[in-house]
Amino acid sequence: MIEMLYREALNRAIDECMAADPNVVMLGEDVGLYGGSYRVSEGLVSKYGEKRLIDTPIAELSIVGNAVGMAIGGLRPIAEIMTANFSLLAFDQIINHMSKYRYMSAGKITLPMVVRFPQGVSKQLAAQHSESYEQMLSAVPGIRVFAAGDVNYAYHALKKAILMDDPVVFIEHELLYNKKGEVDLDAEVDPFKARIVKEGKDLTIVSYLKMVDDVIAAVPEIEKQTGKSCEVIDLQSLNPIDTETLKASIEKTGRLVVVEEDHKMGGYGAQVVSWAAESLFYALDAAPLRIAGENVPIPYNRKLELASIPTPDKIVAKIIEWGANNGL
Amino acid sequence: MAYEIVMPQLSDSMEEGKLISWKVKPGDHVKVGDTIAEVESDKAIMEVQSFKEGTVKELKVQEGQSVPVGTVIAVIEPTGSITSEKLGVRSEERAKPAASNEERGMRNEEPKEKPGAPNEELGTRNEEPKEKSVKSKKSNDKEAQRAIQTTNDETSILDQILGLNETPPPIQNPSERSDNPAGTRTKSNIQHPGVAGSASPKARALAAKYGLDIEALQEEGKLPMPAHEADIKKYYYRRYFTAKALKLLHEYGLSPELFPLGKKHSEKEIRAYIAEHEIPKPEPLSPMRKAIIATVTQAQQKPVYHIYDAIDATLLKAHESERYTLTVWLLKLFAEAMMRHEDFRKTLSGNAMQLWPNASIALAMADGEALYMPVFRHLNRKSVDRIADELATMKEKVRSGRVTPEDLKGSTFGISNLGMTGIERFDAMINGADCGIAAIGSEIEGKISVTLTLDHRIVNGLQGAQFMQTLKELATEKAFFKA
Numbered sequence: 063m064i065e066m067l068y069r070e071a072l073n074r075a076i077d078e079c080m081a082a083d084p085n086v087v088m089l090g091e092d093v094g095l096y097g098g099s100y101r102v103s104e105g106l107v108s109k110y111g112e113k114r115l116i117d118t119p120i121a122e123l124s125i126v127g128n129a130v131g132m133a134i135g136g137l138r139p140i141a142e143i144m145t146a147n148f149s150l151l152a153f154d155q156i157i158n159h160m161s162k163y164r165y166m167s168a169g170k171i172t173l174p175m176v177v178r179f180p181q182g183v184s185k186q187l188a189a190q191h192s193e194s195y196e197q198m199l200s201a202v203p204g205i206r207v208f209a210a211g212d213v214n215y216a217y218h219a220l221k222k223a224i225l226m227d228d229p230v231v232f233i234e235h236e237l238l239y240n241k242k243g244e245v246d247l248d249a250e251v252d253p254f255k256a257r258i259v260k261e262g263k264d265l266t267i268v269s270y271l272k273m274v275d276d277v278i279a280a281v282p283e284i285e286k287q288t289g290k291s292c293e294v295i296d297l298q299s300l301n302p303i304d305t306e307t308l309k310a311s312i313e314k315t316g317r318l319v320v321v322e323e324d325h326k327m328g329g330y331g332a333q334v335v336s337w338a339a340e341s342l343f344y345a346l347d348a349a350p351l352r353i354a355g356e357n358v359p360i361p362y363n364r365k366l367e368l369a370s371i372p373t374p375d376k377i378v379a380k381i382i383e384w385g386a387n388n389g390l
Numbered sequence: 391m392a393y394e395i396v397m398p399q400l401s402d403s404m405e406e407g408k409l410i411s412w413k414v415k416p417g418d419h420v421k422v423g424d425t426i427a428e429v430e431s432d433k434a435i436m437e438v439q440s441f442k443e444g445t446v447k448e449l450k451v452q453e454g455q456s457v458p459v460g461t462v463i464a465v466i467e468p469t470g471s472i473t474s475e476k477l478g479v480r481s482e483e484r485a486k487p488a489a490s491n492e493e494r495g496m497r498n499e500e501p502k503e504k505p506g507a508p509n510e511e512l513g514t515r516n517e518e519p520k521e522k523s524v525k526s527k528k529s530n531d532k533e534a535q536r537a538i539q540t541t542n543d544e545t546s547i548l549d550q551i552l553g554l555n556e557t558p559p560p561i562q563n564p565s566e567r568s569d570n571p572a573g574t575r576t577k578s579n580i581q582h583p584g585v586a587g588s589a590s591p592k593a594r595a596l597a598a599k600y601g602l603d604i605e606a607l608q609e610e611g612k613l614p615m616p617a618h619e620a621d622i623k624k625y626y627y628r629r630y631f632t633a634k635a636l637k638l639l640h641e642y643g644l645s646p647e648l649f650p651l652g653k654k655h656s657e658k659e660i661r662a663y664i665a666e667h668e669i670p671k672p673e674p675l676s677p678m679r680k681a682i683i684a685t686v687t688q689a690q691q692k693p694v695y696h697i698y699d700a701i702d703a704t705l706l707k708a709h710e711s712e713r714y715t716l717t718v719w720l721l722k723l724f725a726e727a728m729m730r731h732e733d734f735r736k737t738l739s740g741n742a743m744q745l746w747p748n749a750s751i752a753l754a755m756a757d758g759e760a761l762y763m764p765v766f767r768h769l770n771r772k773s774v775d776r777i778a779d780e781l782a783t784m785k786e787k788v789r790s791g792r793v794t795p796e797d798l799k800g801s802t803f804g805i806s807n808l809g810m811t812g813i814e815r816f817d818a819m820i821n822g823a824d825c826g827i828a829a830i831g832s833e834i835e836g837k838i839s840v841t842l843t844l845d846h847r848i849v850n851g852l853q854g855a856q857f858m859q860t861l862k863e864l865a866t867e868k869a870f871f872k873a
Binding site: 286287316343344345346347348349388389 | 458590591592593594595616618619620621
């Protein structure tokens with residue numbers, strides 16, 4: 063076990079993949095000389111040179127487009143989007159090309175590529191730099207969507223994503239880059255598997271990315287006030303969903319809460335809840351609860367910004383209130 | 391404005407308190423200073439008083455229940471204040487936190503009162519003649535009331551078996567306030583959308599498995615609306631276990647599912663099962679036991695050494711009487727020695743020693759399972775008479791479990807006397823931040839054994855030995871006993 067930062071875990075994953083396979087390249091804004099906006103590619107340009115760490119113009123469509131071309135041509139590119147909001151320009155490449163070439167070519171073309179995707183509410187970056195797009199990405203057949211909320215997962219899942227022949231969007235949360243965590247370098251981590259962060263028996267709380275940490279912060283108070291124990295699950299793979307782990311947990315607890323940072327309307331958690339209602343109806347002992355961001359653009363003002371997304375306090379209050387009316 | 395009484399924090403380490411008994415009931419008039427309840431902290435039982443005069447409106451916690459510090463345990467309507475009921479505001483609406491527009495919209499569509507009217511959502515019931523449903527509902531209400539009353543005890547046991555009510559949430563559903571003055575948490579009145587037939591999917595699946603008709607049972611008042619898994623289990627288990635059998639299952643933490651359902655199980659059967667399967671009875675730690683564990687575990691970590699010796703018993707015995715017991719004289723003796731050896735008046739605080747001006751001694755006093763180390767303060771300034779009085783007062787406090795956290799503070803040294811039991815010698819564990827403790831044995835051949843357990847961080851061996859020497863000398867000085 064080695065303790066490292068989330069960004070260091072990502073850096074190490076890319077470094078090891080580049081060292082092992084000369085076809086691995088990385089491209090994006092400031093990924094080379096500057097070492098990446100979040101220092102994820104720090105030090106790599108001096109090791110692998112400018113041909114493998116390619117600084118691009120501020121043109122997201124061309125970053126992903128070039129990566130698609132490289133992947134078709136046999137490389138294993140890692141494209142970095144600086145922040146999720148900018149990715150919208152690249153969505154034509156992601157949806158029409160990256161996700162569909164394998165299908166359109168009847169499997170003759172594979173796209174072994176990764177788009178790294180920092181997102182979420184950071185600190186006062188305002189409406190145009192704070193959004194989350196996992197709901198849109200997960201709605202696109204043909205790409206895998208991973209969400210790294212845990213340092214160990216960040217290291218292992220990014221490596222697996224780079225070495226995988228499927229195109230992957232790898233979502234990172236901007237507030238997690240300096241999160242410390244233990245990495246077990248020799249562990250065998252299945253990137254498609256959800257992680258049971260904390261075991262419990264009365265209530266299943268499903269979350270991902272940074273909200274997992276907020277849920278964990280809220281759980282002691284919830285357990286103290288209700289006398290019930292919470293099971294906390296970090297989804298990790300958003301598409302496909304590890305329904306096996308979810309099923310076992312919900313059948314045990316009978317109660318489901320989903321905590322997500324994106325807007326409640328059309329948010330990703332709706333997918334989890336609808337799946338549970340369809341597949342596990344008779345295992346549910348209460349109406350599922352979704353705790354999500356408000357349906358507003360993310361405000362710049364810090365107080366309003368926090369008011370627009372779930373926080374540990376709000377998670378406690380909402381679960382207690384819901385529990386009182388749902389036999390918890 | 392209603393005056394709320396909360397679970398007080400009686401000591402620094404107290405996180406939750408157990409309500410031992412209520413001294414008032416709803417409707418009682420209380421004056422300032424009247425005792426409302428008795429509460430047990432991790433250290434002692436204390437009385438909770440009212441700071442306002444008024445009428446007890448609601449007791450929110452049941453006797454025997456533990457709740458976190460700060461939880462509202464009772465509500466008092468101060469004399470002279472205008473209740474919102476008088477003003478015509480329904481307490482339900484007042485207590486409801488500001489609902490979002492969405493919720494408010496939905497609530498408005500619901501008819502507030504539906505006396506006997508068939509619910510529109512339930513198509514089948516619409517066809518019932520109105521009169522019949524009105525009538526049946528009335529009688530059902532009565533039955534439901536009775537059912538709730540008679541099964542209250544059983545309900546709480548079942549709640550515990552099913553892990554339902556270990557620490558009930560302190561927040562109260564608004565609807566509970568108006569129709570449930572005693573504040574007891576019965577399942578049937580905390581839920582809001584109440585229509586017969588409403589149940590969670592899991593409850594439905596379970597009812598189907600057990601062959602229960604949820605809607606019929608709800609109309610009879612035997613199941614709450616909506617019903618959850620736990621309610622179905624509760625109803626079903628009650629059918630197949632006697633009340634005593636359920637109590638036993640709960641005491642041993644056994645699941646009712648271990649026994650084939652379909653026939654009634656008696657207490658005897660459960661006892662046989664327990665004996666046959668060698669099931670231990672789990673006993674939760676009492677606040678007292680928890681406090682003892684914390685104290686001795688902490689004491690175990692101190693770097694201690696022992697000094698073994700004995701003091702002459704002749705003069706002590708000669709001056710012993712019913713009033714001036716050996717303990718009284720020992721307190722006086724040790725206090726005098728502490729005044730001559732300042733190390734014994736020191737405590738360690740962070741990186742500094744604190745030297746206290748007077749001799750204060752914590753004395754181990756037991757009553758059954760209870761064990762306290764109440765502190766007798768400033769003994770150097772007190773006469774034997776006064777010490778005898780204080781000892782008698784404290785004995786009564788220990789006996790009635792009314793030792794306060796304040797009684798346990800301020801010592802630098804301790805005494806544990808087991809002389810009355812006939813043992814020759816033992817050693818004791820240091821209490822709290824004290825620098826040491828003396829273990830007193832029985833009188834044997836004119837000598838009383840004294841074992842000092844000393845914290846080497848505060849008292850060195852030489853000073854420990856000198857202290858012992860002083861004790862021995864004082865015990866033989868006639869002048870000392872004249873004081």
